[in-house]
Amino acid sequence: MTRHFLRDDDLSPAEQAQVLDLADAMKKDRFGHRPLAGPQTVAVLFDKHSTRTRISFATGIADLGGQPLVIDAGSSQMGRGEPIEDTARVLSRQVAAVVWRTYGQERIEAMAAAATVPVVNALTDAFHPCQILADLQTIRERTGALAGLSLTYLGDGANNMAHSYLLGGATAGMHVRIGAPPGYQPDALILDKAATIAARTGGSVVAVSDPAAAVRGAHVIATDTWVSMGQEDKDERIAALMPYQVCAELLEHAAPDAVVLHCLPAYRGLEITAEVIDGPHSAVWDQAENRLHAQKALLAFLMESAS
Numbered sequence: 001m002t003r004h005f006l007r008d009d010d011l012s013p014a015e016q017a018q019v020l021d022l023a024d025a026m027k028k029d030r031f032g033h034r035p036l037a038g039p040q041t042v043a044v045l046f047d048k049h050s051t052r053t054r055i056s057f058a059t060g061i062a063d064l065g066g067q068p069l070v071i072d073a074g075s076s077q078m079g080r081g082e083p084i085e086d087t088a089r090v091l092s093r094q095v096a097a098v099v100w101r102t103y104g105q106e107r108i109e110a111m112a113a114a115a116t117v118p119v120v121n122a123l124t125d126a127f128h129p130c131q132i133l134a135d136l137q138t139i140r141e142r143t144g145a146l147a148g149l150s151l152t153y154l155g156d157g158a159n160n161m162a163h164s165y166l167l168g169g170a171t172a173g174m175h176v177r178i179g180a181p182p183g184y185q186p187d188a189l190i191l192d193k194a195a196t197i198a199a200r201t202g203g204s205v206v207a208v209s210d211p212a213a214a215v216r217g218a219h220v221i222a223t224d225t226w227v228s229m230g231q232e233d234k235d236e237r238i239a240a241l242m243p244y245q246v247c248a249e250l251l252e253h254a255a256p257d258a259v260v261l262h263c264l265p266a267y268r269g270l271e272i273t274a275e276v277i278d279g280p281h282s283a284v285w286d287q288a289e290n291r292l293h294a295q296k297a298l299l300a301f302l303m304e305s306a307s
Ligand code: CP
Pocket: 049, 050, 051, 052, 053, 054, 123, 131, 263, 264, 265
């Protein structure tokens, strides 16, 4: 059966743990796993900018014995209005999998519905599930565990990273807290879905507006840009989100050895201070490296499920 990874809850708790274990194994033996040998081609399409996602998928597909085909989707016929479904059918006849960074979640759902090969969400407006796999791998490396740990995300609680922390963190049995002001709180449907998952895994989810309360005792503090790709109301966002800046004073409320995450790119002096992102709590470079290992493991898992 063709499996897709369009949002974090497309993996069950057991499958998420399996992918993370495989990611650790692939990190230890980088060139020892070749499920894409042939080489099989994987199409990696971008409707938005990218550094990490582009590099880590291209490198990871090559590591797995495959061949990456990286395309700016705007320069394909999709950019001139060819239907997503027709593109999915054409790609499915030739490539082993499709990875796509795009805008609305409904676009990648349309691609998956018409594709007969695995489709992977490389970021949409709603979710960034590949990033969360890398983040979970990073947390596990630093702490030895996921279930039972508390993770606080501060900032735009309605963006793709916040939504993916809710679903992915709940799947891992974590206690996920979103600290965001009114108007920037998570989508209620996603919060509900995360709560349902957490009830099964022993985790919990909550959204609050007091930044110090959100951070209190947390083992992991995460943030993201206040202005995501495609958003324009920059000044308004900065004014509303300034009290949620991850800074040394706020970190004092967290667990003493708290791990600080940021998916990058970071804007020092806005969502996080230079002192914190460049300081001893920060795990952001491991996090960026782990995109490679986690996505390789995900692709191997999806290829295996499809065979
Ligand atoms: N974190 C992340 O997805 O980075 P890019 O936008 O550079 O791919």
